[in-house]
Amino acid sequence: xxxxxxxxxxxxxxxxxxxxxxxxxxxxxxxxxxxxxxxxxxxxxxxxxxxxxxxxxxxxxxxxxxxxxxxxxxxxxxxxxxxxxxxxxxxxxxxxxxxxxxxxxxxxxxxxxxxxxxxxxxxxxxxxxxxxxxxxxxxxxxxxxxxxxxxxxxxxxxxxxxxxxxxxxxxxxxxxxxxxxxxxxxxxxxxxxxxxxxxxxxxxxxxxxxxxxxxxxxxxxxxxxxxxxxxxxxxxxxxxxxxxxxxxxxxxxxxxxxxxxxxxxxxxxxxxxxxxxxxxxxxxx
Amino acid sequence: xxxxxxxxxxxxxxxxxxxxxxxxxxxxxxxxxxxxxxxxxxxxxxxxxxxxxxxxxxxxxxxxxxxxxxxxxxxxxxxxxxxxxxxxxxxxxxxxxxxxxxxxxxxxxxxxxxxxxxxxxxxxxxxxxxxxxxxxxxxxxxxxxxxxxxxxxxxxxxxxxxxxxxxxxxxxxxxxxxxxxxxxxxxxxxxxxxxxxxxxxxxxxxxxxxxxxxxxxxxxxxxxxxxxxxxxxxxxxxxxxxxxxxxxxxxxxxxxxxxxxxxxxxxxxxxxxxxxxxxxxxxxxxxxxxxxxxxxxxxxxxxxxxxxxxxxxxxxxxxxxxxxxxxxxxxxxxxxxxxxxxxxxxxxxxxxxxxxxxxxxxxxxxxxxxxxxxxxxxxxxxxxxxxxxxxxxxxxxxxxxxxxxxxxxxxxxxxxxxxxxxxxxxxxxxxxxxxxxxxxxxxxxxx
Numbered sequence: 001x002x003x004x005x006x007x008x009x010x011x012x013x014x015x016x017x018x019x020x021x022x023x024x025x026x027x028x029x030x031x032x033x034x035x036x037x038x039x040x041x042x043x044x045x046x047x048x049x050x051x052x053x054x055x056x057x058x059x060x061x062x063x064x065x066x067x068x069x070x071x072x073x074x075x076x077x078x079x080x081x082x083x084x085x086x087x088x089x090x091x092x093x094x095x096x097x098x099x100x101x102x103x104x105x106x107x108x109x110x111x112x113x114x115x116x117x118x119x120x121x122x123x124x125x126x127x128x129x130x131x132x133x134x135x136x137x138x139x140x141x142x143x144x145x146x147x148x149x150x151x152x153x154x155x156x157x158x159x160x161x162x163x164x165x166x167x168x169x170x171x172x173x174x175x176x177x178x179x180x181x182x183x184x185x186x187x188x189x190x191x192x193x194x195x196x197x198x199x200x201x202x203x204x205x206x207x208x209x210x211x212x213x214x215x216x217x218x219x220x221x222x223x224x225x226x227x228x229x230x231x232x233x234x235x236x237x238x239x240x241x242x243x244x245x246x247x248x249x250x251x252x253x254x255x256x257x258x259x260x261x262x263x264x265x266x267x268x269x270x271x272x273x274x275x276x277x278x279x280x281x282x283x284x285x
Numbered sequence: 286x287x288x289x290x291x292x293x294x295x296x297x298x299x300x301x302x303x304x305x306x307x308x309x310x311x312x313x314x315x316x317x318x319x320x321x322x323x324x325x326x327x328x329x330x331x332x333x334x335x336x337x338x339x340x341x342x343x344x345x346x347x348x349x350x351x352x353x354x355x356x357x358x359x360x361x362x363x364x365x366x367x368x369x370x371x372x373x374x375x376x377x378x379x380x381x382x383x384x385x386x387x388x389x390x391x392x393x394x395x396x397x398x399x400x401x402x403x404x405x406x407x408x409x410x411x412x413x414x415x416x417x418x419x420x421x422x423x424x425x426x427x428x429x430x431x432x433x434x435x436x437x438x439x440x441x442x443x444x445x446x447x448x449x450x451x452x453x454x455x456x457x458x459x460x461x462x463x464x465x466x467x468x469x470x471x472x473x474x475x476x477x478x479x480x481x482x483x484x485x486x487x488x489x490x491x492x493x494x495x496x497x498x499x500x501x502x503x504x505x506x507x508x509x510x511x512x513x514x515x516x517x518x519x520x521x522x523x524x525x526x527x528x529x530x531x532x533x534x535x536x537x538x539x540x541x542x543x544x545x546x547x548x549x550x551x552x553x554x555x556x557x558x559x560x561x562x563x564x565x566x567x568x569x570x571x572x573x574x575x576x577x578x579x580x581x582x583x584x585x586x587x588x589x590x591x592x593x594x595x596x597x598x599x600x601x602x603x604x605x606x607x608x609x610x611x612x613x614x615x616x617x618x619x620x621x622x623x624x625x626x627x628x629x630x631x632x633x634x635x636x637x638x639x640x641x642x643x644x645x646x647x648x649x650x651x652x653x654x655x656x657x658x659x660x661x662x663x664x665x666x667x668x669x670x671x672x673x674x675x676x677x678x679x680x681x682x683x684x685x686x687x688x689x690x691x692x693x694x695x696x697x698x699x700x701x702x703x704x705x706x707x708x709x710x711x712x713x714x715x716x717x718x719x720x721x722x723x724x725x726x727x728x729x730x731x732x
Contacts (some may be wrong), residue, residue, distance in 0.1 A: 019490070119624040120647040122677070122710035130714060132375020132625065139377050208378065212370070 011129075017285040037061045041085050044075055049153040051176025070094040076190075077174035081175040091188075096260070100175030100190040102156075103170050107203040107264065109163035113138060113217040129184035137216035140205040142166070142187055151182035170197060170269075192246045197269035198252055200245060204264040207240040214262070221264040227256035287499055290478055290525035291535040294664035296697045297527055298462050298619065300501065301641075303467040304583045304590025309473060311594045314361050314386075318598030319371050319630040320346060321381040325435040327353030332382055338365045342394050343576055346382050349424070355437045356427040360578035374601075374615050374624030381630065384591070384598070405574035411484075419488040419571060426570035427577045427633075432531065432560035433457060433616050435634035438567070441559065442488050444552045450489045451555035454497040454540050455482050457505070458524055458531035461617025466581040467561050469592045471498070471505035474565060474582055475512035481568035483516050488567075489557050494519040496561070497539050497605045501526045527702075528619060529695040533558045535664050540722055562636075577633060586610070587641040595631055601638060602627040609641035619646045619696045620684035648705040659698035659708060665691050669698035673708040676715025677714035681722065684715045690723065692716050 040061035048056040052075050054063055064073055070092045074083055076099075083094035115135045119128055125147040133139040145163040149157040156172035157179060159165075166179075180188045187205045202221055206213045210222030223241030235249035236256060243265070245256070257267045323329035328351035340346060342358050347357040361384035371381035386394065414422075424439035444450055455478075459467040471478060478496075486494045496513065498506050501525050510521045521541060524530050534545045536558055543554040551558060559567075562580065569575045579596045584604060593605065605627060613624040616636055627638075659669035667688060675684040689712060698708045 117623075122707035123648075123716075124677075124711075124714070127707075127710045127714050130717065131622070132373065132377050134376070137376055137625075208370070 001069070021229055026241060034065050036065050036089050039089050040064050043082050043085055043260065044077065045077045045090075045174075047077065047153045047176075047191065049174075049176040049178055051174070051178065054055075055084055056207060058150075065090055076100055076176050079174075080169045083225070090109050099193040101170065101173050101193040101197075101199075102148075102175060102179050103189050103191045103199070103201050104142065104166060104168065104176075105187045105189055105201065105203055105205045106165060106185075107219045108136060108138060108217040109165060109219075112219050125182075138206055138213075138220070140185060140187070141217065147182045147184070148179035148188060151178045153178055162235060194247075194252065194269070198267070198268045199247065199269070200250055200252055200254060200265065201247070202243045202245055202264055203266045204262075205242065207242050213241065219262050219264055221260075224261060224264060226259045227265060230255045230259045288525040289497070289522055290527055290530065290537045291532075291538045292665060293666050294662045294697060295527040295529065295535075296662050296700055298700060300526075301463045301585075301618075301643075302465045302468070302501070302590070304463070304585055305468055305502075305591050306504075307465075307469065307470050307590060307592050307628035309466075309581055309592045311592050312596070312599070312604065312700045314391075314398070314596050315599045315603060316360055316361075316391070317363075317366075317383070317385045318596065318599075319381050319600065320357050320359060320360065320382050320598040321373070321379045321630060321632055322347050322350075322357060323379055324597070324634065325355045325429040325437055327351060327355075327437060327440075329380070329671055330354060330357050332368050332380070334365045334368075334382065336365055338383060338611075339363075340365060342397050345425075345427075345576070345580065346384070348386065349437075350496060353437055353440050355429050355439075356425065356576075357597075358427055358576040359580055360598060362387045362394050363387065367591045372629050374613070374626065374629045375627050377621065386545055398605045401573065401575065404572050406572055411571060414487075414571070415583040416488050416490050419484055419567075422571050423488065423567055425576070426566070426714050428563060428566045428570060428634050429577070430560055431562035431566060431580055431619065431633065431636070433634050433636045438559060438563055441552075441557055442485070444557075445550070448552045449551070449555060450552065450557050452495065452541060453482065453486045453489050453491055453556070454536055454556050454558045455485075455494065455561050456531050456533070456536055456558050457496055457502075457509075457561035458536065459502070460526075460528045460532075461619055461621075462528075462531040463585045463590070463639055463641070464583045464617050466583045466588065466592050466636060468502045468505050470562055470565055470581050471502070472508055475505075477568045477572075478561060478565050478704040479509065479512040479519070480572065481564035481566070482513075482519060484567050484571050485564055486518070486556075486561055491557075492518045496521045497524050497530075497536055497540055498522070499524045499526045499530055504573050510529055519575060528697065529664055529693070530696055532664065532693050534693065547688060557645075562665065578636070582631070582635055583637040585637065585639050587643060592673075597633060600627075601629055601631055601635075604631075604638065604687060605640065611642045612640070612645035614639035614641075614644060619700065620694065647707070650706050651704040653706060654704050657704060658701045658703065662697045662701045664695060664697060665693060667692060669708045669712060670706075672715060673698075673706070673711040676718075681715065681718050685719045685723070689715050689719050 044057040052060045054060040074097050084097050087094040113136045123145050125143040125145040128134050128143045134143045146159045153250035154172050156169045161166050204221035206220045225238045228236040233251045235246045254267050257265045330347035331350050332347045334346045341362045345356050346359050348354050362494050363384045366383040366385050370378040420439050420442050428438040429435040513519045537556045566577050581594050584591045614621040615624050672687045672689045692712050696709050
């Protein structure tokens with residue numbers, strides 16, 4: 001009986017002393033933090049994807065609160081609406097941004113791009129890219145080991161094992177750019193999502209001369225510049241035997257899609273029309 | 286007799302040196318050569334010829350693109366057809382010079398080949414050369430480390446200020462399985478090699494030289510011991526048969542017992558290591574005034590092995606007859622690189638072509654069973670299982686702390702791993718990342 005009472009008293013005193021110490025320390029070393037940081041953070045997705053260029057959502061929230069202007073600060077994952085709310089909290093106006101989406105600029109599926117070798121080493125694109133051109137003869141195309149799939153914090157990428165290419169799940173992709181950083185071949189680009197998801201892009205990254213590119217892959221961009229001549233909006237440029245469509249200038253007229261001799265230009269999410277290679281496009285987009 | 290070796294780690298893979306004892310066959314000059322400008326470590330060479338130019342055998346067609354670089358010479362006379370993209374064995378594009386010969390060119394080359402062993406410099410002229418002059422000849426002859434790493438030879442012979450060479454070590458260990466090109470070169474040309482070593486010693490300004498040969502090449506040891514007896518300060522050292530005996534750091538430790546400091550250059554120990562084929566090339570450059578235009582390689586297809594002397598720029602497919610191999614490895618089975626095609630020119634670093642189906646596949650990787658064998662065999666004293674995992678998980682900081690940059694990529698860990706894990710693959714990736722970060726940090730510090 002005595003022991004029980006003694007222990008209760010001793011432990012109780014230790015507890016009270018401890019609580020007092022903790023209280024004093026908490027008061028003494030209190031760091032004042034702007035309460036708005038918590039408010040802003042609550043609006044953010046909390047995936048810490050790094051798409052904003054900061055080390056995480058809280059870091060981004062702190063940056064927003066401390067900033068004099070919201071220019072250059074944007075959470076790609078939450079989009080304009082949330083940035084507007086953040087602007088209201090911190091008393092600044094956020095610039096309107098267009099939602100972005102990751103686009104895979106390679107269409108060399110297994111049957112269109114012959115595989116010359118089989119890789120048995122560590123199954124990552126980074127290792128394969130350091131060795132050479134990979135399994136196919138294209139030195140710029142997708143390596144197919146899925147580093148982008150692994151890097152995506154939103155589960156918006158999946159590997160299609162039939163084509164050997166990754167696919168972007170449109171509803172889930174927020175355009176954070178984690179896959180862009182993970183791809184050693186730099187074939188993933190963030191482009192404007194476009195009205196109702198409609199967008200036109202060159203699904204190839206091969207920078208070799210036409211004949212060489214065609215030998216490696218049947219759907220390679222050969223840099224023939226037919227698309228550039230066809231484009232009435234000055235949106236297409238050819239550099240290093242490769243066509244590039246500027247998504248800011250593109251008016252989605254799809255004239256380039258029809259003239260491309262190798263069907264390397266893809267148009268996705270357009271209402272069904274007699275667009276060539278349309279079905280394939282939807283699979284791989 | 287005491288056999289020298291490095292202290293920790295090492296493996297002993299099956300040797301399979303079936304080409305040993307097969308005399309070196311001289312492959313006739315091809316009618317067309319493709320000479321890539323990047324045949325060495327360092328800056329690519331810059332072409333100095335243009336389409337339509339006539340060139341003669343031994344002409345320089347590309348100049349060194351920097352200090353750590355080497356010129357390229359054409360082994361055939363002919364016309365420059367084009368300067369265009371060629372493929373590396375791994376399928377990556379690289380700039381190359383295409384040269385084609387006609388009847389007259391071939392006749393001239395045949396004559397030049399017949400007289401190629403005639404010395405162009407007299408004994409007195411050679412004796413009058415000082416170290417600097419020899420290094421210049423080596424530099425202008427485009428000689429690079431012919432063991433496979435292709436580091437320009439003149440760079441190693443000109444130590445940075447503050448360090449001093451004391452010994453030249455000739456790497457004749459040839460510890461890679463299957464390869465026997467160095468072995469045969471030593472058996473057939475011991476006197477020339479010793480002359481080359483002597484020139485290297487003079488170029489480096491040292492009076493001690495060691496030719497390190499593994500114990501499994503008794504004929505070569507005998508031949509070189511006899512040939513080197515006349516040169517003061519030069520000795521032949523017999524090494525234990527153990528992989529990677531021919532690794533630069535391992536060889537230095539085995540021969541002089543000093544360790545290359547972590548992150549430091551081998552010259553910090555006072556040693557300059559050159560391959561035995563490089564020494565032979567130095568002999569040819571100085572005595573015969575012939576730039577590096579060919580090399581000896583071992584062609585091994587599982588059943589037969591041959592040693593061939595092949596002109597640089599020869600398309601590899603012309604050396605191999607017929608059937609599509611299951612896998613092509615350029616170099617030895619331990620450190621060689623897999624090639625996806627034989628439609629690629631041979632370069633200065635091609636020491637072997639392996640078409641052995643025994644090496645064609647890896648066993649599928651399984652989970653690490655924590656046996657620690659990789660730690661036991663690592664000649665650098667690293668923990669391969671740990672650094673490869675850190676590298677796989679992109680934990681570059683931790684990998685740097687675990688000294689991933691010290692890895693010599695010898696592949697002993699991958700070879701011994703009972704779970705067949707691709708340890709070196711990941712380590713190589715992490716090493717590249719960490720070393721790039723270290724260089725960037727050093728550059729930022731300087732700025």
